[in-house]
Amino acid sequence: MSSGVRPPGHRPDGRLILARLLCLAVMAGLGTAQVALASSAAIVQVTADGTSSVRPSWSPDGSRIAFQSSTKGNYAVYTMAADGSNRKVVSQGDVDDRHPAWSPDGTKLAVDSGTEIKREIWILDIASGARTQVTRLDGFASFPAFSPDGSKLSFYNYNNGALDIWTVGADGSHAAQITQSLASETKSQCTFACHVASWSPDGSRLAYADGDQLHVWTMRADDGTDRIKVSEDDPTGRSHFPAFLADGRLAYVTEHINPGQSWTDIWAVDPGAGQPRSALLQDVQVQGPFEFSPDGQKVLFASPRNGSFDIYMADLQANGKQALQQVSSETQLAPALAAGHPTQVPLPQAAGAPGNAVVAPVAAPTATSSQTGPIPEGISPYVLALVGLAGAWVVVEGVLIARRRMRRRNVRTDGE
Numbered sequence: 522m523s524s525g526v527r528p529p530g531h532r533p534d535g536r537l538i539l540a541r542l543l544c545l546a547v548m549a550g551l552g553t554a555q556v557a558l559a560s561s562a563a564i565v566q567v568t569a570d571g572t573s574s575v576r577p578s579w580s581p582d583g584s585r586i587a588f589q590s591s592t593k594g595n596y597a598v599y600t601m602a603a604d605g606s607n608r609k610v611v612s613q614g615d616v617d618d619r620h621p622a623w624s625p626d627g628t629k630l631a632v633d634s635g636t637e638i639k640r641e642i643w644i645l646d647i648a649s650g651a652r653t654q655v656t657r658l659d660g661f662a663s664f665p666a667f668s669p670d671g672s673k674l675s676f677y678n679y680n681n682g683a684l685d686i687w688t689v690g691a692d693g694s695h696a697a698q699i700t701q702s703l704a705s706e707t708k709s710q711c712t713f714a715c716h717v718a719s720w721s722p723d724g725s726r727l728a729y730a731d732g733d734q735l736h737v738w739t740m741r742a743d744d745g746t747d748r749i750k751v752s753e754d755d756p757t758g759r760s761h762f763p764a765f766l767a768d769g770r771l772a773y774v775t776e777h778i779n780p781g782q783s784w785t786d787i788w789a790v791d792p793g794a795g796q797p798r799s800a801l802l803q804d805v806q807v808q809g810p811f812e813f814s815p816d817g818q819k820v821l822f823a824s825p826r827n828g829s830f831d832i833y834m835a836d837l838q839a840n841g842k843q844a845l846q847q848v849s850s851e852t853q854l855a856p857a858l859a860a861g862h863p864t865q866v867p868l869p870q871a872a873g874a875p876g877n878a879v880v881a882p883v884a885a886p887t888a889t890s891s892q893t894g895p896i897p898e899g900i901s902p903y904v905l906a907l908v909g910l911a912g913a914w915v916v917v918e919g920v921l922i923a924r925r926r927m928r929r930r931n932v933r934t935d936g937e
Contacts, residue, residue: 562853567603569858570831574823574832575823579821583603584603587611596619604856610650617634619663620632623667630645655691656678661680662677662678663678664676664717668724671691675718684704684705684732708732710733716810719765722769736750737761758778764811767817788801806850807824827852
């Protein structure tokens with residue numbers, strides 16, 4: 522019988538125990554690597570549809586993003602979590618909805634909808650998708666923006682060769698033209714709106730770019746008077762895309778386009794304070810517009826840098842600013858998109874192309890396409906690594922169990 526005393530040499534194999542611990546450590550590390558990489562990446566790609574996803578807009582609490590995408594042919598408006606997950610379509614029916622803007626309470630989106638000839642402003646209920654038409658101007662209304670209290674909307678309207686800023690009650694009442702021929706075809710100005718007329722935090726003023734897209738101005742939101750130029754003169758650039766920040770400062774973009782060289786600067790100014798402008802971002806190799814998060818820590822932009830127009834998020838820390846200054850800066854897919862997406866591998870850019878230059882699009886694989894790469898479609902490399910390590914774990918555990926059984930038999934034999 523056994524004496525109950527372990528025979529000499531009955532000790533766990535130290536090398537196998539070490540291998541087991543290493544497997545555990547690496548598996549735990551890989552389990553969180555995808556999220557860690559995405560959170561630490563300077564630029565994160567949050568859409569990757571192989572179509573056109575543009576015009577992102579932050580929700581008031583910064584948790585979600587609204588945007589327009591052409592995945593259904595015409596543009597439809599979607600929302601998604603800030604990490605690219607939990608995507609939901611808001612546009613219902615055969616419509617062409619563009620330029621979503623959140624209501625202050627985060628329950629609705631204002632859009633412009635219609636055709637390439639005529640468009641009107643609509644409000645979409647995010648939960649139900651219900652649509653309410655706001656304007657009936659029989660023109661080309663676009664780029665709506667809610668006032669801070671949600672009672673009004675600003676927007677642009679093109680009619681009879683001129684583009685102007687209008688306001689209207691969110692219920693469709695009191696539509697009023699605020700400018701007179703802001704941009705006119707007779708002056709060879711751009712009569713296609715490019716960005717919202719942004720409301721100041723107190724709702725008293727609107728910021729906009731002039732008809733030549735050279736300067737940024739503010740004016741009274743009720744009647745369009747008291748116009749003040751807030752951008753500094755820059756003979757080498759165009760200043761536009763104004764957006765009020767949560768702290769009351771006004772951000773705007775100055776684009777420099779010279780032969781063989783182009784770059785973008787983003788400035789912030791405190792209107793009426795008499796202080797010089799400060800630089801938010803300089804020497805950026807991405808064109809605007811930019812959407813700053815409510816906390817001012819991140820910025821959204823659309824770019825075709827990986828083949829088709831998609832939405833990217835950059836942090837405004839030192840690493841994010843540095844990445845935005847690089848023509849071919851690396852990007853990280855958001856965790857929700859990282860597994861098996863057709864744009865998982867960034868495409869090379871043409872030499873000398875700007876940071877958002879168009880490159881050849883990537884065709885999304887069909888359900889019947891053959892798999893030629895080493896990784897099956899839809900499976901993340903992280904998942905494969907975890908499966909491999911799990912197999913190694915099984916082997917190590919099997920060896921340990923076999924050795925324990927062998928030792929037990931030897932003990933019983935010695936004790937008989």
